[in-house]
Amino acid sequence: xxxxxxxxxxxxxxxxxxxxxxxxxxxxxxxxxxxxxxxxxxxxxxxxxxxxxxxxxxxxxxxxxxxxxxxxxxxxxxxxxxxxxxxxxxxxxxxxxxxxxxxxxxxxxxxxxxxxxxxxxxxxxxxxxxxxxxxxxxxxxxxxxxxxxxxxxxxxxxxxxxxxxxxxxxxxxxxxxxxxxxxxxxxxxxxxxxxxxxxxxxxxxxxxxxxxxxxxxxxxxxxxxxxxxxxxxxxxxxxxxxxxxxxxxxxxxxxxxxxxxxxxxxxxxxxxxxxxxxxxxxxxxxxxxxxxxxxxxxxxxxxxxxxxxxxxxxxxxxxxxxxxxxxxxxxxxxxxxxxxxxxxxxxxxxxxxxxxxxxxxxxxxxxxxxxxxxxxxxxxxxxxxxxxxxxxxxxxxxxxxxxxxxxxxxxxxxxxx
Amino acid sequence: xxxxxxxxxxxxxxxxxxxxxxxxxxxxxxxxxxxxxxxxxxxxxxxxxxxxxxxxxxxxxxxxxxxxxxxxxxxxxxxxxxxxxxxxxxxxxxxxxxxxxxxxxxxxxxxxxxxxxxxxxxxxxxxxxxxxxxxxxxxxxxxxxxxxxxxxxxxxxxxxxxxxxxxxxxxxxxxxxxxxxxxxxxxxxxxxxxxxxxxxxxxxxxxxxxxxxxxxxxxxxxxxxxxxxxxxxxxxxxxxxxxxxxxxxxxxxxxxxxxxxxxxxxxxxxxxxxxxxxxxxxxxxxxxxxxxxxxxxxxxxxxxxxxxxxxxxxxxxxxxxxxxxxxxxxxxxxxxxxxxxxxxxxxxxxxxxxxxxxxxxxxxxxxxxxxxxxxxxxxxxxxxxxxxxxxxxxxxxxxxxxxxxxxxxxxxxxxxx
Numbered sequence: 001x002x003x004x005x006x007x008x009x010x011x012x013x014x015x016x017x018x019x020x021x022x023x024x025x026x027x028x029x030x031x032x033x034x035x036x037x038x039x040x041x042x043x044x045x046x047x048x049x050x051x052x053x054x055x056x057x058x059x060x061x062x063x064x065x066x067x068x069x070x071x072x073x074x075x076x077x078x079x080x081x082x083x084x085x086x087x088x089x090x091x092x093x094x095x096x097x098x099x100x101x102x103x104x105x106x107x108x109x110x111x112x113x114x115x116x117x118x119x120x121x122x123x124x125x126x127x128x129x130x131x132x133x134x135x136x137x138x139x140x141x142x143x144x145x146x147x148x149x150x151x152x153x154x155x156x157x158x159x160x161x162x163x164x165x166x167x168x169x170x171x172x173x174x175x176x177x178x179x180x181x182x183x184x185x186x187x188x189x190x191x192x193x194x195x196x197x198x199x200x201x202x203x204x205x206x207x208x209x210x211x212x213x214x215x216x217x218x219x220x221x222x223x224x225x226x227x228x229x230x231x232x233x234x235x236x237x238x239x240x241x242x243x244x245x246x247x248x249x250x251x252x253x254x255x256x257x258x259x260x261x262x263x264x265x266x267x268x269x270x271x272x273x274x275x276x277x278x279x280x281x282x283x284x285x286x287x288x289x290x291x292x293x294x295x296x297x298x299x300x301x302x303x304x305x306x307x308x309x310x311x312x313x314x315x316x317x318x319x320x321x322x323x324x325x326x327x328x329x330x331x332x333x334x335x336x337x338x339x340x341x342x343x344x345x346x347x348x349x350x351x352x353x354x355x356x357x358x359x360x361x362x363x364x365x366x367x368x369x370x371x372x373x374x375x376x377x378x379x380x381x382x383x384x385x386x387x388x389x390x391x392x393x394x395x396x397x398x399x400x401x402x403x404x405x406x407x408x409x410x411x412x413x414x415x416x417x
Numbered sequence: 418x419x420x421x422x423x424x425x426x427x428x429x430x431x432x433x434x435x436x437x438x439x440x441x442x443x444x445x446x447x448x449x450x451x452x453x454x455x456x457x458x459x460x461x462x463x464x465x466x467x468x469x470x471x472x473x474x475x476x477x478x479x480x481x482x483x484x485x486x487x488x489x490x491x492x493x494x495x496x497x498x499x500x501x502x503x504x505x506x507x508x509x510x511x512x513x514x515x516x517x518x519x520x521x522x523x524x525x526x527x528x529x530x531x532x533x534x535x536x537x538x539x540x541x542x543x544x545x546x547x548x549x550x551x552x553x554x555x556x557x558x559x560x561x562x563x564x565x566x567x568x569x570x571x572x573x574x575x576x577x578x579x580x581x582x583x584x585x586x587x588x589x590x591x592x593x594x595x596x597x598x599x600x601x602x603x604x605x606x607x608x609x610x611x612x613x614x615x616x617x618x619x620x621x622x623x624x625x626x627x628x629x630x631x632x633x634x635x636x637x638x639x640x641x642x643x644x645x646x647x648x649x650x651x652x653x654x655x656x657x658x659x660x661x662x663x664x665x666x667x668x669x670x671x672x673x674x675x676x677x678x679x680x681x682x683x684x685x686x687x688x689x690x691x692x693x694x695x696x697x698x699x700x701x702x703x704x705x706x707x708x709x710x711x712x713x714x715x716x717x718x719x720x721x722x723x724x725x726x727x728x729x730x731x732x733x734x735x736x737x738x739x740x741x742x743x744x745x746x747x748x749x750x751x752x753x754x755x756x757x758x759x760x761x762x763x764x765x766x767x768x769x770x771x772x773x774x775x776x777x778x779x780x781x782x783x784x785x786x787x788x789x790x791x792x793x794x795x796x797x798x799x800x801x802x803x804x805x806x807x808x809x810x811x812x813x814x815x816x817x818x819x820x821x822x823x824x825x826x827x828x829x830x831x832x833x834x
Binding site: 062 | 546
């Protein structure tokens with residue numbers, strides 16, 4: 001997938017181990033769905049570990065049902081500090097009577113092996129809701145997991161957080177803060193229960209830049225809104241979503257402590273990471289064959305642009321039409337029309353584009369003549385952009401989704417078995 | 418499909434011709450998608466005609482993009498009177514520069530043939546958005562359509578409004594107002610672009626009861642909220658939705674003109690019609706194999722109960738799990754949890770039921786042991802009810818949806834061809 005460039009930010013290799021002083025590992029400890037045997041040979045437990053204590057920040061799901069790990073991590077991040085992340089897939093450890101106890105136990109086990117305080121451990125889980133988490137496989141695997149930590153272990157770690165993901169999602173960037181080169185890297189999992197208005201997913205980001213925990217939290221909260229919260233696969237807000245960032249300061253820059261130019265560069269780097277991870281997540285949405293990007297411009301406020309863009313990328317009818325590579329622009333206009341935002345529908349222009357070119361399909365709210373052949377060619381690509389102008393305002397916003405396919409139904413018709 | 422009974426209201430045969438003095442007809446006039454030949458042998462133009470002038474009321478889509486027929490019907494119903502309905506399928510007559518002109522022309526053609534004023538004609542269209550409506554087939558067919566009106570023509574009419582519907586949806590009831598037996602009947606089309614918060618679909622209801630146009634509008638607006646606006650197939654709010662009622666007074670009851678007991682009975686009859694039509698619509702949602710009913714009780718307000726019920730029946734993940742007959746109750750709780758309403762998630766109980774019995778799957782927000790075998794048996798039925806209690810409040814609400822299937826994707830992946 002082609003990454004989107006952000007000025008002043010350079011892409012580099014690696015994921016959560018790209019920044020100096022971060023090690024990671026992932027193993028298959030043997031977590032299994034109740035009643036099912038472990039069939040896929042796939043890592044299911046990951047550890048990220050920083051050589052030094054980090055400032056840390058997180059954003060969590062807005063679902064009233066919160067996974068037990070969310071509650072424990074919130075508690076541990078109260079002081080804005082962390083040094084390690086322990087995370088498992090297969091089982092979400094959610095809606096279980098002993099969930100918090102198990103999540104704490106995961107922190108204890110990791111902390112004991114690493115020789116740090118359990119309070120410095122971030123814990124996360126993803127998988128099936130409402131099945132008791134067996135702690136034994138995690139306890140038994142912790143020593144191997146910790147001993148295997150390496151400065152290039154990110155690929156093993158990212159595999160361990162995948163559920164219905166078909167590809168690992170990692171990215172890293174470099175940027176200059178006060179003359180010092182800083183590095184930031186991240187990994188993310190999708191692929192279902194993905195919807196705007198929360199942190200959307202499990203995302204772990206590490207950086208060797210130095211920044212106060214207050215500003216780190218502000219940057220994360222800002223950037224989540226315009227990246228992960230604008231991505232949707234299926235409209236379902238998960239119970240376990242979390243995105244967290246750890247910043248070590250090892251790069252030696254003067255700690256970012258004010259909303260100045262350095263902070264702006266830091267935010268740009270975080271945006272480059274999270275916007276591209278959001279795009280990867282949408283592209284790898286459950287069953288998806290295409291990334292659908294919707295860019296809305298000409299709005300009176302950014303909120304209006306965002307509402308319209310989200311309305312388009314979450315329309316089931318549009319998503320199915322994109323799968324069928326059908327230039328049924330009436331469905332785009334329909335989704336624009338039911339967006340809960342103020343604008344004049346008679347000013348709406350719509351254009352579809354991809355690497356193969358672009359065609360205008362609607363002008364001033366009505367259809368225009370276009371080549372169906374050209375449209376078909378454009379929609380044959382696996383990254384489609386729908387460009388909408390809704391007036392003469394100065395604000396715009398992008399949102400990311402995917403097509404709706406037979407495989408989405410297949411994957412979710414019987415997820416547990 | 419089993420109809421749901423309402424006390425004091427008796428089901429009877431027929432649809433829009435059940436009430437005294439209403440005739441209907443449907444023909445294939447030959448409307449076709451642009452570039453496609455007419456392949457399906459199916460009626461595409463319907464007419465309903467009352468022997469006497471009726472009070473009339475309607476509720477329309479909330480989409481900013483409104484089909485041209487909506488604009489024309491709104492104008493014609495300003496005086497609260499109507500005598501005929503002309504409606505076509507195949508082409509929505511929406512987003513066309515000449516849409517209003519064509520919709521008016523449809524009224525003129527019908528009025529001329531019937532010898533009434535064009536202002537007394539309700540016009541509606543459903544089908545593809547953004548293709549110019551050819552008026553010739555409608556003009557050429559109008560004479561045959563009007564001449565063929567009969568007091569049992571409802572089945573020909575209902576066929577003419579079907580698009581991706583797999584079955585006609587009609588219903589009729591009888592009820593007593595002031596010692597006089599009144600009859601009310603209706604027909605409805607689904608099956609896609611179906612979502613709460615508007616009139617949801619094309620629905621036409623006729624009755625021989627006498628009621629003032631003000632109270633008719635009030636009854637319709639009230640009942641839409643708790644029936645069609647609580648049904649969802651795919652989350653897409655169409656551009657052409659309309660539900661309208663015509664009341665002739667031929668039954669000879671004293672005209673309902675106050676919010677008294679008679680009005681209450683009238684509302685009950687309208688509820689019985691619209692609630693059951695809403696259930697039929699959900700059951701016949703595009704690609705659906707099951708009706709999913711969600712009943713939420715114990716809420717502090719009806720709005721809270723409604724919000725939770727709608728959240729559950731619109732969850733893509735839950736809908737796919739229902740297709741797979743998978744008792745993945747975590748997805749139900751997840752959808753309850755992200756509903757935008759105030760309640761304590763720790764008080765939530767969930768039960769799934771069907772004709773095969775019922776099982777509790779969640780109590781106080783956490784899973785309980787249940788027989789997967791029994792759950793599978795329950796979910797094997799084609800009408801599933803999800804019963805949720807969210808506390809000790811005195812309010813409840815129901816919502817209706819359907820499962821998400823391969824066929825939904827198939828139907829919408831290439832709707833136009």
